[in-house]
Amino acid sequence: MRCVLRLSLALFLVQAGFHGFTASVPLALARAGRPDGEIGVIVGMAPLIQIPAALVAGALVDRFGGVRLFIVGGLAYLGSTFVLLIPGLDPATSTVPLIGARLLQGIGFGMTLPATLSVIPRLVPAPRRGVALATAGASHNLTLVILPPLSIVVLDRFGLEGVCVLVASFVVLSLLVVLARPVRPLPATSGDLGEARRKFGFAYRRTWMAPLAIVTLFVLHWGVITAYLPQRADAAGADIGLFFAADGLFVLLTRIPAGWLSDRVPGVWQVLAGIVLTALGVLLVLLPPTTPLLIAAGALTGIGAALIVVPLMLALSERSSDADRGSAFALFSASFAAAIALGSIGTAPLIDGLGFELLLIASVAALVVAAFVALADNGLGARPVRSAILRGP
Numbered sequence: 001m002r003c004v005l006r007l008s009l010a011l012f013l014v015q016a017g018f019h020g021f022t023a024s025v026p027l028a029l030a031r032a033g034r035p036d037g038e039i040g041v042i043v044g045m046a047p048l049i050q051i052p053a054a055l056v057a058g059a060l061v062d063r064f065g066g067v068r069l070f071i072v073g074g075l076a077y078l079g080s081t082f083v084l085l086i087p088g089l090d091p092a093t094s095t096v097p098l099i100g101a102r103l104l105q106g107i108g109f110g111m112t113l114p115a116t117l118s119v120i121p122r123l124v125p126a127p128r129r130g131v132a133l134a135t136a137g138a139s140h141n142l143t144l145v146i147l148p149p150l151s152i153v154v155l156d157r158f159g160l161e162g163v164c165v166l167v168a169s170f171v172v173l174s175l176l177v178v179l180a181r182p183v184r185p186l187p188a189t190s191g192d193l194g195e196a197r198r199k200f201g202f203a204y205r206r207t208w209m210a211p212l213a214i215v216t217l218f219v220l221h222w223g224v225i226t227a228y229l230p231q232r233a234d235a236a237g238a239d240i241g242l243f244f245a246a247d248g249l250f251v252l253l254t255r256i257p258a259g260w261l262s263d264r265v266p267g268v269w270q271v272l273a274g275i276v277l278t279a280l281g282v283l284l285v286l287l288p289p290t291t292p293l294l295i296a297a298g299a300l301t302g303i304g305a306a307l308i309v310v311p312l313m314l315a316l317s318e319r320s321s322d323a324d325r326g327s328a329f330a331l332f333s334a335s336f337a338a339a340i341a342l343g344s345i346g347t348a349p350l351i352d353g354l355g356f357e358l359l360l361i362a363s364v365a366a367l368v369v370a371a372f373v374a375l376a377d378n379g380l381g382a383r384p385v386r387s388a389i390l391r392g393p
Contacts, residue, residue: 003123004132006177008139010070011116013174015143017077018046018109020167023148023230023244024155025102030231032092037348040227044345045099046106047223050337053110058330062323066119069326070178073111077171080104081164091160110337113140114329121317121325133313134259137306141255144248149241207319208328210377211312214271215335217370218308221282221301221363223343228356229285238289246298247305254306259314267311268380274307275371279364286357315379 029039061069083101091098120136147170154162233240261270281300284293313332320328347359374380 004120004135006181007116007119007123008136010174010177011112011136012139012142013170013177014070014074014077014112015109015140016147016167016170016174017074017080017112018105019143019147020151020163020170021080021102021105022144022151022226023241024151024160024163025098026227026230027152027234027240028091028155028160029098030234032090034092036228036231036351038095039231040344040348040351042095042098042102043227044223044341044343044348045102046109047337047340048345049103049106050110051334051341053107054114054330054334054337057111057114057333058327061115061118061326061330066115066326067178069111069115071175073108073115074171074175074178076104076108076111078168080108081168081171084164085161089160106337110330110333114326114333117313117329117332118326131256131259131263133317134255134262134306134310137259137309137313138252138255141248141251141302141306145245145252146248148244148248149239152241204327204331205319205324207379208316208331210373210380211315211319212331212335213373214308214370214377215312215332216339217366217373218275218278218305219336219339220343220366221278221360223340224347224356224359224363225282225285225343226340227344227347228351228359229289232356233289233294236289238294239291240289240294242291243294243298246295247302248298250299250302251306252302254303255310258306258310262311262314266380267315268374268377270307270311271374271380272371274304274309275367275374276304277301277307278304279367280304282360282364282367286360311380319379 026039026043029042034042057069057073080101083097083104086094086097088094089097116136117133120132123132147167151163151166154166158165229243230240233243258270277300281297281304284297284300287293313329316328316332317325343359343363347354350359
């Protein structure tokens with residue numbers, strides 16, 4: 001587990017390149033007088049480009065290894081901070097540099113997360129993969145706990161330039177952690193899954209479809225919230241940073257228990273429980289924002305996310321071999337990105353006409369559909385083989 005912990009630390013640090021701007025960019029744009037539609041488009045550029053970036057990264061991870069792609073993703077994050085540090089950049093008028101920075105952030109996310117998740121399962125024996133994946137996921141969510149509120153404090157004191165310096169420092173540290181000592185995976189295994197279909201170097205298996213569909217339907221609400229909730233909370237005097245902190249903190253606290261459960265019980269029950277809790281959290285956001293309400297909503301969505309995501313990651317790991325796991329987790333990352341892009345950019349033409357509340361209600365309907373997909377997938381309802389291995393004869 002030492003390699004798992006070290007790679008998880010690197011993931012925590014490098015994801016500052018994305019989550020350092022989760023709250024600070026929409027707030028900077030709103031304070032500069034940008035309308036909601038423009039904010040949604042600019043913010044949504046990162047998840048939009050993350051989709052093709054993750055797909056390309058999947059094929060490259062399968063061929064060159066996850067550690068190399070992790071480094072490339074970190075360099076993309078650094079590039080985004082350099083763009084935002086261009087002299088004279090103004091959030092009120094500098095649309096092209098802002099879009100360019102968000103594109104680089106999306107590329108960084110599209111590479112670093114699937115690269116890390118593809119390596120983690122090969123660092124431990126199969127019976128411990130649930131906990132290992134949960135550990136890596138927890139480190140990612142720890143970034144979400146710390147960076148949004150910290151970035152708002154820095155934004156208030158030093159502006160967007162200060163946020164860029166903070167983010168760049170975290171990313172450089174992550175690259176140093178990865179480069180300090182080589183990661184040594186266990187020997188590759190192919191199992192009895194057979195060879196996956198490939199096109200242009202990218203692998204795909206039909207068994208991945210249900211987990212990826214659940215991810216897409218579940219994450220839609222997050223695109224709406226990240227694009228439009230920060231400015232509404234700020235206008236009402238509520239602390240949006242604490243919403244993101246609560247979400248990330250409770251994901252962090254729930255990840256390891258969710259991984260332990262995933263190694264022992266059918267994943268469908270965790271997914272259904274997570275969907276219910278997430279729906280409750282989203283419904284709370286429909287109320288006039290106050291800081292305590294946002295903290296409660298963030299706690300519910302955080303617990304729900306951990307319960308949903310961990311068994312889905314484990315399902316993808318089990319339904320792929322070492323030769324195509326990079327593609328599996330690239331599609332996992334791309335599904336997240338597609339849902340966030342749809343919730344932000346896709347709703348930009350609708351936000352003025354339909355309103356924030358109606359769009360959130362639509363995202364709750366998507367959660368209901370995700371529950372039916374989970375129930376229809378036989379693999380999620382099966383008893384984990386790992387539980388028998390853990391108990392022994």
